[in-house]
Amino acid sequence: MGHHHQGDHHDHEEGHHHHAISSNLKVAFFLNLSFTIIEFVGGIFTNSMAILSDAIHDLGDTFAIGSSLFLENYSQKGRSKKYSFGYKRFSPLSALINSVILLAGSVIIIVEAIPRLINPESVNAQGMLYLAIAGIVFNGAAVFRLKKGGKSINQRTVMLHLLEDVLGWAAVLIGSIVMIFADLPVIDPILSLCIAVYILWNAFRNLQQVMNIFLQATPDNIDIEKVKAALSSIEDIQEMHDTHIWTLDGDYNILSIHLVIKKNMRLTELAxxxxxxxxxxxxxHIDHITTQFEVPGEVCELEKH
Structure with a gap:
């Protein structure tokens, strides 16, 4: 009895937040990029694996923010002949690349840190202290900036990344204070390994979420049985089948469903x-809805499969 599409009903609402989101991501990107460069130089200068671990983490975050900023603008493009759903799927693609970078960086840090555990090298603890304070200030400023305006999934994800960085720097700060007062250079590789393992855990978790998006799994925040139960409570619906729910980017959710109605209905009644x-x-929180109505006894080709 035909299809109906109800999509993009909040596209223009997103536009209102778009400028604020882009502006915030730009500030966070330049703060992070500047500090990543400072970290690599500082890590070499202080001979600290913990600082270099955080530098690799921040490099991953800089890439994440940069790609988020690009994709925040890119995803605003309308649908095209080639991309009939629009460009939202480019966002998880960026997250996939970012996760791979973080995984590779963490493995490099672990390989470099293990020999340091066996033969600890002396580090410039005072230099580490200054860098840790700077790290908390830079990343803290970026977090506060991203808390303002816009509710993009990109912005929320980047803000969580930077919040993790603040916690990492707090650990480096405590470690450097201990090393100023005690000759314990082994603290540096221990911190480095802790940061690397923490990054690995988060990268794997992000990778799992991204793969679920690409494999078109039902979103975690939507219970398909509850959706069916809610639709069953509508008086004229007899039964339903061929129910599919998936997400384009972890935020924009799509549903298609076949609904069998109890009786023949006029077009105005169907509307x-x-x-x-x-x-x-x-x-x-389903944004794009496709329904197909069927009359009792109608043979659905898809239901056979």
């Missing part, structure tokens, strides 16, 4: 029923 269906589905 009212569709409005009820869309109203119910909005509560589940």
């Amino acid at each position: 009212e029923l569709r409005a009820k269906v869309n109203h119910v589905l909005k509560n589940f």
Whole structure:
């Protein structure tokens, strides 16, 4: 009995936040890039693996913010003949590349840090202290900037990355204070390994989420059985099948469903029923809805499979 699409109903709402999000990401990008350069120089100068570990983490974050900034603008492009759903899927692609960079960086740090555990080298603890304070200030400033305006998933993800950096620098700060007062250079590789393991854990977790998006898994925040139960409560719906829910970028969710109606209905009645269906589905944070109505006894080719 035909299809109906209800998509992009909040596209223009996103536009209102777009300028604020881009502006915030730009500030965070330049803060992070500047400090990553300082870190690499400082890590070599202080002979600290912990500082270099954080530098690699920050390099990954700089890439994440840069690609988020690019994709925040790129995803605003409308649909095209080639990309009929638009460009939102480019965002998890950026997250995939970023996760691979962080994984590779963490492995390099672990390989470099293990020999230092066996034969600790002396480090410039005072230099580490100054860099740690600078790290907390730079990353803290970027976090506060990203807390303002816009609610993009890119912005939230980047803010969490930077918040993790602040915690990493707090650990380096404590370690450097201990090494100023005690000759314990082994603290540096221990800190380095802790940071690397923490990055590995987060990168694997991000990779798992990204792969679920690419493999079109049902989003974690949507219970498909609850969706079906809510639709079953609508009076004129007899049953449903061929229900699919997936997400384009972890934030923009899509549903397609076949609904069997209890009786033959006029087009105006179907329009009212569709409005009820869309109203119910909005509560589940579903942005793009495709419904196909079928009459009792109609053979659905898809249901056979």
